Amino acid sequence: MPVRMVDNPFYNTQLSGTIPGHALPPPCMLLSVGQAFAGTQNVSNSQKDEAWKVNVRLQGCDLEHGYLCGSMEALNVPSAETPVVTFWEGEIVDNRNYTFLTGKWEATKEIDVRHWSKFQCFAPILRWKEKFFVNVGTDCGLTIAGFYYVCFSRSDGSVNGFYYDPNSSPFQKLELKATNEGRAGYSFASYEFQ
Numbered sequence: 001m002p003v004r005m006v007d008n009p010f011y012n013t014q015l016s017g018t019i020p021g022h023a024l025p026p027p028c029m030l031l032s033v034g035q036a037f038a039g040t041q042n043v044s045n046s047q048k049d050e051a052w053k054v055n056v057r058l059q060g061c062d063l064e065h066g067y068l069c070g071s072m073e074a075l076n077v078p079s080a081e082t083p084v085v086t087f088w089e090g091e092i093v094d095n096r097n098y099t100f101l102t103g104k105w106e107a108t109k110e111i112d113v114r115h116w117s118k119f120q121c122f123a124p125i126l127r128w129k130e131k132f133f134v135n136v137g138t139d140c141g142l143t144i145a146g147f148y149y150v151c152f153s154r155s156d157g158s159v160n161g162f163y164y165d166p167n168s169s170p171f172q173k174l175e176l177k178a179t180n181e182g183r184a185g186y187s188f189a190s191y192e193f194q
Contacts, residue, residue, distance in 0.1 A: 030152075030178045031154075033058055033060060035057070035058045035157075036056065036057045037055070037157070038053075038054070038056075038176060039054055039176035040053055040174075041074065041173070041174045043172050044169065044172075052074045052075060052076055052077055054073065054176065055072070056073075058070045059071060066093075066094050066098050067089070067091070067097075068089070068126065068128075069088065070088055070090070071088070071134065072085070072130065073085045077140075077141075080136060080141060082135065082136070083135075084136050085133070085135045086131070086133055086134060087131050088131060089129055089131055090126050090150070091126065092124055092125075094124070098127070100116055100125070105129065105147050105164075107147075115149040118171070119151040119160065121151055124151075124154070126151070127149060129148075143167070143168065145167065145168075146163055146165025146166075146167075147163070147164060148164070149162045149164060156177075157177065158175075158177050158178070159174065159175075159177075160176075
Protein backbone atom coordinates (compact mmCIF):
# COMPACT_ATOMS: atom_id res chain seq x y z
CA MET A 1 0.00 0.00 0.00
CA PRO A 2 1.66 3.27 -1.03
CA VAL A 3 1.86 5.74 1.80
CA ARG A 4 2.11 9.50 1.73
CA MET A 5 3.47 11.01 4.88
CA VAL A 6 2.82 14.70 5.38
CA ASP A 7 3.67 14.86 9.07
CA ASN A 8 5.61 12.49 11.29
CA PRO A 9 3.47 11.98 14.42
CA PHE A 10 6.50 10.85 16.46
CA TYR A 11 7.32 14.53 16.87
CA ASN A 12 3.89 15.26 18.44
CA THR A 13 3.12 14.39 22.03
CA GLN A 14 -0.27 12.87 21.26
CA LEU A 15 -2.06 11.72 18.12
CA SER A 16 -5.31 13.34 17.14
CA GLY A 17 -8.18 10.92 17.57
CA THR A 18 -6.49 8.81 20.23
CA ILE A 19 -8.26 7.59 23.30
CA PRO A 20 -8.12 10.33 25.99
CA GLY A 21 -5.22 9.78 28.35
CA HIS A 22 -3.32 7.54 25.90
CA ALA A 23 -0.22 9.47 24.83
CA LEU A 24 2.25 8.40 22.17
CA PRO A 25 5.41 6.63 23.25
CA PRO A 26 8.48 8.86 23.61
CA PRO A 27 9.97 10.15 20.35
CA CYS A 28 12.15 7.63 18.53
CA MET A 29 14.21 8.64 15.55
CA LEU A 30 15.07 5.00 14.88
CA LEU A 31 11.54 4.13 13.75
CA SER A 32 11.29 6.57 10.87
CA VAL A 33 11.45 6.64 7.08
CA GLY A 34 14.93 5.85 5.76
CA GLN A 35 16.18 4.09 8.88
CA ALA A 36 18.30 1.03 8.07
CA PHE A 37 18.92 -2.11 10.13
CA ALA A 38 21.43 -4.93 9.63
CA GLY A 39 21.78 -8.36 11.18
CA THR A 40 20.89 -12.00 10.63
CA GLN A 41 18.02 -14.40 10.25
CA ASN A 42 18.70 -17.86 11.65
CA VAL A 43 17.00 -20.39 9.37
CA SER A 44 18.43 -23.48 11.06
CA ASN A 45 16.47 -26.67 11.44
CA SER A 46 17.25 -30.23 12.52
CA GLN A 47 19.17 -30.96 9.28
CA LYS A 48 21.17 -27.73 8.86
CA ASP A 49 22.64 -24.83 10.79
CA GLU A 50 22.29 -21.71 8.68
CA ALA A 51 22.02 -17.95 9.13
CA TRP A 52 21.55 -15.30 6.44
CA LYS A 53 22.78 -11.74 6.59
CA VAL A 54 19.79 -9.39 6.40
CA ASN A 55 19.39 -5.68 5.72
CA VAL A 56 16.11 -3.84 6.30
CA ARG A 57 15.14 -0.28 5.39
CA LEU A 58 11.96 1.50 6.47
CA GLN A 59 10.26 3.04 3.42
CA GLY A 60 7.05 4.25 5.07
CA CYS A 61 5.79 4.97 8.57
CA ASP A 62 2.24 6.08 9.45
CA LEU A 63 1.92 5.74 13.21
CA GLU A 64 -1.60 7.13 13.34
CA HIS A 65 -2.81 4.18 11.26
CA GLY A 66 -0.35 1.65 12.71
CA TYR A 67 1.38 1.09 9.37
CA LEU A 68 4.99 0.53 8.31
CA CYS A 69 6.53 -0.68 5.08
CA GLY A 70 10.01 -1.34 3.84
CA SER A 71 12.42 -3.57 2.04
CA MET A 72 14.30 -6.60 3.30
CA GLU A 73 17.46 -7.88 1.64
CA ALA A 74 18.71 -11.41 2.40
CA LEU A 75 22.36 -11.69 1.40
CA ASN A 76 24.00 -15.12 1.61
CA VAL A 77 20.99 -17.24 0.58
CA PRO A 78 22.39 -20.54 -0.76
CA SER A 79 19.65 -21.08 -3.36
CA ALA A 80 20.00 -17.58 -4.87
CA GLU A 81 22.75 -16.20 -7.09
CA THR A 82 22.15 -12.61 -5.95
CA PRO A 83 20.83 -11.03 -2.74
CA VAL A 84 17.05 -11.48 -2.50
CA VAL A 85 15.06 -8.29 -1.90
CA THR A 86 11.43 -8.28 -0.78
CA PHE A 87 8.93 -5.52 -0.08
CA TRP A 88 7.02 -5.87 3.21
CA GLU A 89 4.17 -4.14 4.96
CA GLY A 90 3.89 -3.99 8.72
CA GLU A 91 1.31 -3.54 11.42
CA ILE A 92 2.06 -1.76 14.68
CA VAL A 93 0.27 -3.59 17.48
CA ASP A 94 -1.23 -0.63 19.32
CA ASN A 95 -4.62 -2.14 20.30
CA ARG A 96 -6.29 0.60 18.31
CA ASN A 97 -5.42 -0.28 14.72
CA TYR A 98 -4.09 -3.81 15.34
CA THR A 99 -4.20 -6.21 18.28
CA PHE A 100 -1.99 -9.08 19.43
CA LEU A 101 -4.31 -11.55 17.71
CA THR A 102 -3.18 -11.86 14.09
CA GLY A 103 -6.35 -13.48 12.73
CA LYS A 104 -4.82 -14.16 9.28
CA TRP A 105 -1.86 -15.79 7.51
CA GLU A 106 -2.73 -19.14 9.15
CA ALA A 107 -1.89 -17.81 12.63
CA THR A 108 -4.17 -19.06 15.38
CA LYS A 109 -4.48 -17.60 18.87
CA GLU A 110 -2.22 -20.40 20.16
CA ILE A 111 0.46 -19.63 17.55
CA ASP A 112 0.27 -15.93 18.44
CA VAL A 113 0.73 -16.69 22.15
CA ARG A 114 3.71 -19.01 21.45
CA HIS A 115 5.46 -16.34 19.38
CA TRP A 116 4.63 -13.22 21.43
CA SER A 117 5.71 -14.99 24.65
CA LYS A 118 9.26 -15.36 23.28
CA PHE A 119 9.82 -11.59 23.61
CA GLN A 120 11.08 -10.07 26.84
CA CYS A 121 9.79 -6.59 26.04
CA PHE A 122 6.45 -5.51 24.64
CA ALA A 123 6.82 -2.06 23.08
CA PRO A 124 6.46 -1.50 20.26
CA ILE A 125 5.33 -4.80 18.84
CA LEU A 126 4.97 -5.22 15.10
CA ARG A 127 4.07 -7.74 12.42
CA TRP A 128 5.87 -7.68 9.05
CA LYS A 129 4.39 -9.45 6.03
CA GLU A 130 6.52 -9.74 2.91
CA LYS A 131 4.30 -8.93 -0.08
CA PHE A 132 6.46 -9.56 -3.14
CA PHE A 133 9.97 -10.20 -4.43
CA VAL A 134 11.61 -7.06 -5.80
CA ASN A 135 14.58 -8.39 -7.78
CA VAL A 136 13.96 -12.12 -8.28
CA GLY A 137 11.08 -14.31 -9.38
CA THR A 138 8.99 -16.58 -7.19
CA ASP A 139 11.13 -19.50 -8.42
CA CYS A 140 14.14 -18.25 -6.37
CA GLY A 141 13.77 -21.11 -3.86
CA LEU A 142 12.39 -18.95 -1.03
CA THR A 143 8.89 -18.44 0.24
CA ILE A 144 7.21 -15.30 1.53
CA ALA A 145 4.04 -17.11 2.59
CA GLY A 146 4.65 -16.46 6.28
CA PHE A 147 5.17 -13.32 8.34
CA TYR A 148 7.33 -11.95 11.16
CA TYR A 149 6.42 -11.35 14.80
CA VAL A 150 8.68 -8.38 15.64
CA CYS A 151 9.70 -6.44 18.76
CA PHE A 152 11.44 -3.08 18.35
CA SER A 153 13.55 -1.63 21.16
CA ARG A 154 13.19 2.15 21.56
CA SER A 155 16.31 2.35 23.71
CA ASP A 156 18.88 0.97 21.26
CA GLY A 157 16.97 0.46 17.99
CA SER A 158 17.42 -3.29 17.96
CA VAL A 159 14.84 -5.44 16.21
CA ASN A 160 14.12 -9.01 17.24
CA GLY A 161 11.63 -11.22 15.52
CA PHE A 162 10.47 -14.69 14.63
CA TYR A 163 9.31 -15.82 11.20
CA TYR A 164 6.15 -17.90 11.15
CA ASP A 165 5.17 -20.08 8.22
CA PRO A 166 3.56 -23.45 8.93
CA ASN A 167 5.60 -24.94 6.04
CA SER A 168 9.00 -23.57 7.15
CA SER A 169 11.41 -24.19 10.01
CA PRO A 170 9.75 -22.96 13.22
CA PHE A 171 10.95 -19.88 15.13
CA GLN A 172 13.46 -18.57 12.57
CA LYS A 173 15.02 -15.79 14.62
CA LEU A 174 15.57 -12.33 13.14
CA GLU A 175 18.12 -10.12 14.95
CA LEU A 176 18.83 -6.62 13.63
CA LYS A 177 20.63 -3.51 14.88
CA ALA A 178 20.01 0.04 13.71
CA THR A 179 22.70 1.42 11.41
CA ASN A 180 23.68 4.94 10.40
CA GLU A 181 23.52 4.07 6.71
CA GLY A 182 21.63 6.77 4.84
CA ARG A 183 21.70 9.10 7.86
CA ALA A 184 24.61 11.33 6.77
CA GLY A 185 22.40 13.88 5.03
CA TYR A 186 18.88 15.18 5.27
CA SER A 187 15.79 13.00 5.11
CA PHE A 188 12.25 14.10 4.47
CA ALA A 189 9.11 12.42 5.79
CA SER A 190 7.02 13.33 2.72
CA TYR A 191 7.22 10.91 -0.21
CA GLU A 192 5.06 8.75 -2.41
CA PHE A 193 5.69 5.44 -4.22
CA GLN A 194 5.31 5.88 -7.98
